[in-house]
Structures are given as C-alpha cells and as structure tokens.
Amino acid sequence: xxxxxxxxxxxxxxxxxxxxxxxxxxxxxxxxxxxxxxxxxxxxxxxxxxxxxxxxxxxxxxxxxxxxxxxxxxxxxxxxxxxxxxxxxxxxxxxxxxxxxxxxxxxxxxxxxxxxxxxxxxxxxxxxxxxxxxxxxxxxxxxxxxxxxxxxxxxxxxxxxxxxxxxxxxxxxxxxxxxxxxxxxxxxxxxxxxxxxxxxxxxxxxxxxxxxxxxxxxxxxxxxxxxxxxxxxxxxxxxxxxxxxxxxxxxxxxxxxxxxxxxxxxxxxxxxxxxxxxxxxxxxxxxxxxxxxxxxxxxxxxxxxxxxxxxxxxxxxxxxxxxxxxxxxxxxxxxxxxx
Numbered sequence: 001x002x003x004x005x006x007x008x009x010x011x012x013x014x015x016x017x018x019x020x021x022x023x024x025x026x027x028x029x030x031x032x033x034x035x036x037x038x039x040x041x042x043x044x045x046x047x048x049x050x051x052x053x054x055x056x057x058x059x060x061x062x063x064x065x066x067x068x069x070x071x072x073x074x075x076x077x078x079x080x081x082x083x084x085x086x087x088x089x090x091x092x093x094x095x096x097x098x099x100x101x102x103x104x105x106x107x108x109x110x111x112x113x114x115x116x117x118x119x120x121x122x123x124x125x126x127x128x129x130x131x132x133x134x135x136x137x138x139x140x141x142x143x144x145x146x147x148x149x150x151x152x153x154x155x156x157x158x159x160x161x162x163x164x165x166x167x168x169x170x171x172x173x174x175x176x177x178x179x180x181x182x183x184x185x186x187x188x189x190x191x192x193x194x195x196x197x198x199x200x201x202x203x204x205x206x207x208x209x210x211x212x213x214x215x216x217x218x219x220x221x222x223x224x225x226x227x228x229x230x231x232x233x234x235x236x237x238x239x240x241x242x243x244x245x246x247x248x249x250x251x252x253x254x255x256x257x258x259x260x261x262x263x264x265x266x267x268x269x270x271x272x273x274x275x276x277x278x279x280x281x282x283x284x285x286x287x288x289x290x291x292x293x294x295x296x297x298x299x300x301x302x303x304x305x306x307x308x309x310x311x312x313x314x315x316x317x318x319x320x321x322x323x324x325x326x327x328x329x330x331x332x333x334x335x336x337x338x339x
Contacts, residue, residue, distance in 0.1 A: 001042030001230055004209055007183030009135045009156050011071055011101065013212055016230040017045035019187065022218035024053040028061055034220055035062035039070065041227050047214045049075035049106055050087045056094035064096035073102035075139060084123035088132055102157055103127060104137035111149055141259055141315030143169055150176045161188035162211060163195060164204035164244045165251055178210050189213040192258025194251055196283050198225055200243040203234040255279065262310035262320055267303045271310055274298060275323050278330045290338060301328040
C-alpha cells in the first residue's frame with residue numbers, strides 16, 4: 001500500500017488511512033473484524049478521539065497486539081493542562097498502549113495560549129516530554145483558524161475537512177501545510193456521506209501528495225471499496241471531473257456537513273441528519289426515510305426551543321434553526337408525495 005511522509009513528523013503513513021469515528025456505532029467484535037482486516041491489508045494509520053465514545057477502546061481491543069506496527073492519532077477536547085493529561089491517561093488505557101503517535105487538540109475555537117503554564121499547550125508539551133505523545137497536532141473546521149495554526153509552527157499536524165467539494169480557500173491550506181512542513185490529515189473526505197461516488201473524491205485528493213485522507217469506515221463493504229480503490233487508484237480524468245462538477249453544482253452553497261458539533265440537542269433533534277434530509281433524499285436510498293419512526297424524528301423539529309446552541313457551535317456559521325425548519329417543510333412535501 002502506498003505511503004507518504006506526514007510532514008515534519010517523518011511518519012510514513014498509508015495514503016489510504018482509517019477514520020475510526022464510525023466504529024463507535026458497531027459492536028466490539030464487528031469493529032475488531034474491520035480494524036484487523038484494514039491492518040492485514042496494509043493500512044497503518046488509525047485516527048480516533050477521546051470524544052468518540054468507545055472508539056479508542058475498540059482500537060485497543062483489535063490492534064494492541066500489533067501496536068508497534070501502527071500509527072495512532074487521537075484527540076482531546078480539554079481546555080487546560082490538567083484535563084488534557086487526564087484525557088490522555090484514559091486514552092492510553094483504552095488503547096492498551098503507553099504512548100500515542102499524535103495527540104491533537106479537538107477543534108478549538110482559537111489557538112492555545114503558549115505562555116499559560118496551566119494551559120492545554122503546556123499539557124501537550126509535558127505529555128511529549130514524558131514520552132506519552134510523540135507529536136502534537138490540531139483539528140479544525142474553521143479555515144482561518146487552521147491557516148493560523150499552521151503558520152504558528154506550534155503543531156506537527158493539521159486535520160481539516162477536505163474533499164472534491166472543497167472551496168479554493170480551503171484548498172489553500174494544502175500549500176500552507178507544504179510550506180511549513182505540517183502533516184495534513186483530511187477528514188470528511190466523503191463530505192459526511194453526501195458524496196456518493198467514492199472514486200471521485202479519492203482521485204481528487206490523491207493528486208495532492210501531502211494530503212492523507214482518513215476514510216470514516218463503519219461497514220466491511222466500505223473498507224473493501226477503499227481497499228479496491230487503493231489497489232488500482234482511479235485517474236482524475238474527464239469522467240471523474242464530470243462527477244465532481246455535478247456534485248459541486250448540486251451541493252453548492254452553505255449546507256450542513258454533518259460534523260456533529262451542534263450536538264447534543266436539548267430537544268432531541270438529530271441535527272446532522274435532519275439538517276441534510278433534502279440532500280439525503282436525493283443522494284441515498286430514500287425508502288429508509290419514509291419509515292414512521294424517522295418521520296417522528298423529523299417532527300421533533302417542531303419542538304425546537306430556540307436555545308441557539310446549534311447555531312453558536314456550528315463551525316460553518318449556518319443558521320441551523322431556520323435550516324431545520326426548511327428541511328422539515330421539504331421532507332413533509334416529499335413524504336406526502338410518496339406515501
């Protein structure tokens with residue numbers, strides 16, 4: 001499997017790597033089967049987070065015996081040194097290891113204060129000094145914060161949403177990372193499931209040697225698809241560009257990426273799904289969304305308490321409450337037309 005150098009870390013990671021957020025939704029045994037199969041087929045880089053419920057535990061359960069042969073990145077949403085070190089201790093215990101290769105700050109709204117002895121950056125430095133962490137990284141959904149982080153020289157890696165739908169402004173981050181020799185990890189390469197033709201975004205990102213996509217994998221069939229693409233990487237030719245341009249036209253504008261930072265919702269609304277339902281109805285088998293149980297979930301939008309937390313936490317500054325109302329209107333019209 002083809003590998004690339006992850007910036008100044010010097011780590012040689014597989015260009016087709018594993019995003020472990022989705023495995024929190026499946027059983028330990030199913031997760032183990034998928035993770036071991038990924039490793040057996042050459043994938044050596046696995047990305048998880050303290051916030052992904054039992055994802056870290058499943059990595060430890062499946063891959064602890066081959067720890068020396070793999071590269072693990074995890075994340076902390078801590079706001080201070082003490083909490084960061086506590087999170088890290090939990091992560092190490094969960095993954096049955098005494099170090100992580102990359103510890104990333106998990107989508108902070110602003111860069112840490114490097115002069116605060118009790119701050120999160122001081123925690124990162126202490127963890128690295130103790131050998132608990134090899135390299136320091138950061139993730140973000142805000143392009144301005146991401147560009148600032150790379151230029152700061154504080155971080156060895158940057159994780160940012162990149163796909164065939166990325167804007168020109170977002171793509172500038174690729175060159176920024178190259179100039180500063182920062183490893184660039186691409187999350188949301190399938191744009192939260194809105195890109196339905198994996199080969200197109202696979203080929204698009206493969207043109208950038210310093211971009212390492214971590215494909216979010218929940219099912220063995222999804223892993224098999226990426227393994228096949230890796231065996232015979234698709235060429236970014238006219239046919240692929242036609243698919244990309246069609247996706248860009250249909251998905252243009254300010255749409256929900258499904259990142260989940262708006263959750264949990266106090267009214268019980270499953271915002272990452274409900275806010276994208278118009279797109280999902282067109283881009284996925286729609287029958288699943290006509291079930292009475294799903295209709296009831298959509299109708300929870302009527303119980304929105306207008307707390308504003310979803311809008312406040314959205315890294316893309318989407319007016320989420322109004323978007324949800326429009327989505328409910330569109331869904332109701334579609335439901336009535338098909339039932």
